[in-house]
Amino acid sequence: MNKTVIKGLGLLLGTGLNAGAAMALEGDAQRGQEASATCVACHQADGSGMNVPGGESWPRLAGLDSGYIVKQLHDFQEGRRENASMTLFANMLDDQQIADVAAYYSQMPVTPAQGGEEVDDALLERGEQLANRGDWDAYIVSCKSCHGPGSEGVGSDFPGIASQHAGYITAQLEAWKNDERSNDPQNLMGAIAKRMSDEDIQAVSAWLSRQSVTAE
Amino acid sequence: MKLSKITLAVLGASLAAGLGVTAYAASGQSGGAEQPYQGLTALGYPAPQEGQLVHVPPTMADLEEADIHPELKKVIRRGYELFTDTQQLRGKNVFNDMNCSSCHLGEGRQPFSAPIWPAAITLPGFRGKNQHVNNLEERIAGCFAYSMNGTPPEYGSDDMLALSAYHQWLATGAPMYPDQPIYGRGFPAPPEPELEPDYARGEEVYQAQCTICHQDDGAGHYEDGEYVFPALWGDGSNNWGAGIVRTHTAAGFIKNNMPLGQPNSLSDQQAWDVAYYMVSQERPQDPRYTGDVDETLELFGPTFHRNSRYGEVREHDDHRLADHANTGEKDFLKPWNVGMPRFEELSE
Numbered sequence: 001m002n003k004t005v006i007k008g009l010g011l012l013l014g015t016g017l018n019a020g021a022a023m024a025l026e027g028d029a030q031r032g033q034e035a036s037a038t039c040v041a042c043h044q045a046d047g048s049g050m051n052v053p054g055g056e057s058w059p060r061l062a063g064l065d066s067g068y069i070v071k072q073l074h075d076f077q078e079g080r081r082e083n084a085s086m087t088l089f090a091n092m093l094d095d096q097q098i099a100d101v102a103a104y105y106s107q108m109p110v111t112p113a114q115g116g117e118e119v120d121d122a123l124l125e126r127g128e129q130l131a132n133r134g135d136w137d138a139y140i141v142s143c144k145s146c147h148g149p150g151s152e153g154v155g156s157d158f159p160g161i162a163s164q165h166a167g168y169i170t171a172q173l174e175a176w177k178n179d180e181r182s183n184d185p186q187n188l189m190g191a192i193a194k195r196m197s198d199e200d201i202q203a204v205s206a207w208l209s210r211q212s213v214t215a216e
Numbered sequence: 217m218k219l220s221k222i223t224l225a226v227l228g229a230s231l232a233a234g235l236g237v238t239a240y241a242a243s244g245q246s247g248g249a250e251q252p253y254q255g256l257t258a259l260g261y262p263a264p265q266e267g268q269l270v271h272v273p274p275t276m277a278d279l280e281e282a283d284i285h286p287e288l289k290k291v292i293r294r295g296y297e298l299f300t301d302t303q304q305l306r307g308k309n310v311f312n313d314m315n316c317s318s319c320h321l322g323e324g325r326q327p328f329s330a331p332i333w334p335a336a337i338t339l340p341g342f343r344g345k346n347q348h349v350n351n352l353e354e355r356i357a358g359c360f361a362y363s364m365n366g367t368p369p370e371y372g373s374d375d376m377l378a379l380s381a382y383h384q385w386l387a388t389g390a391p392m393y394p395d396q397p398i399y400g401r402g403f404p405a406p407p408e409p410e411l412e413p414d415y416a417r418g419e420e421v422y423q424a425q426c427t428i429c430h431q432d433d434g435a436g437h438y439e440d441g442e443y444v445f446p447a448l449w450g451d452g453s454n455n456w457g458a459g460i461v462r463t464h465t466a467a468g469f470i471k472n473n474m475p476l477g478q479p480n481s482l483s484d485q486q487a488w489d490v491a492y493y494m495v496s497q498e499r500p501q502d503p504r505y506t507g508d509v510d511e512t513l514e515l516f517g518p519t520f521h522r523n524s525r526y527g528e529v530r531e532h533d534d535h536r537l538a539d540h541a542n543t544g545e546k547d548f549l550k551p552w553n554v555g556m557p558r559f560e561e562l563s564e
Contacts, residue, residue, distance in 0.1 A: 136322030149442040
């Protein structure tokens, strides 16, 4: 059951990235459920989050890699990633609780996403192209090159982005574009996001949100 | 001739002097503006120079629109799929973790990532590596034997025909046997570094910039059995006969293409150092191996291995590189195309 945790840690430690002492803590999903009482208002009891058109969307946490969740929560705490609502809630957790909620959410099945419903076929086709083949004339490397087959994630460093809410994906890509998010290792994500037009972002967000991720 | 005066589609082989720009005529978008590849300068690549052949290959979207026989479209599409997912030939023609597009980025269209269409307009031609005249199929077969540590599909077979059709389709509109140098061809090496390439410095670059994807042991990463990050050395990688084991070719590939998405972000020194580190690791034996490293070196040193570390002794651990009979995942050393005699009757 803890296989994902251990695998994730291996990857993180192997890369020497953020391998602080806190990372070594083993998470307990049971305790994580208790610690997540304050999170459900936004991320929902099933971890599905919510697409909020015109507002701030809450990301799906269900099925995200535990190592990735741990890193993000520490990044919020230490100001490497900035967001008013999340910093507040991340600060309520100690290192052990971070490991616990990460274990809890990572074990939930991936839920469907919203925000890609009312888009035309041309836009979806563009989104599919960007996700699976990229657009090398603009040096936009395909999402799946890093986010893995189906863009469902690779280890702890490359989170699953398929079946994530379109509003959230758009917000993150815009944040990288505008230098408001820069906690990615080696600027790997920022370099790509900066080459994307607003339409590219809309297209790939819509397409990704419509992909279903089936449990293994 | 001024670069800015050039309009794409009308220019072709007839352009005698100046910048030769060709492109697939129907493609309004590929390459973007009237001046192709200008966007690449922002990524640290040189702009096209006067006197160079600049060609913008068609995309797969252009193929859908193209006015060619639907059967040919099918075959080109098959070639594209084989090129970008060569793993479907695993165990048959491919015995490592690579796709053709692992090294030829951007589906074989990308400048400075050894775009593949130049082969279609320069071959048949003489190749130094095997010292005879090769055609396109034989060139493709070479990458199977060495880069894929495998054995090529038969000449004239469906898979070979599909792959060469894809190469040739990308060359649509480019002149045959051009007399101008080709913009963005190959993996041009960065200028010689100030300091001799160094293993320890290379390892540092590798740890800081490459392990997140290619892993500490260079074995790359498969996720649930599916290709994600290819192996840089070891059994999952290319063998000792592949072009990329030459330090300058490795440095050229890395400088122009890695870390993924961030071309030209390494300094020239870093690119040479990390290339040197990578080519100082073990990989499957060169299919031209005679059973003896010294003899193999004698035969293929002058045409190839003088630029690789084949047979050299590694400084830090006294390991002699390539002194082994490991063929990786395949259970044979030499595929059918390696050492195949050619034009013997002409060579009296």
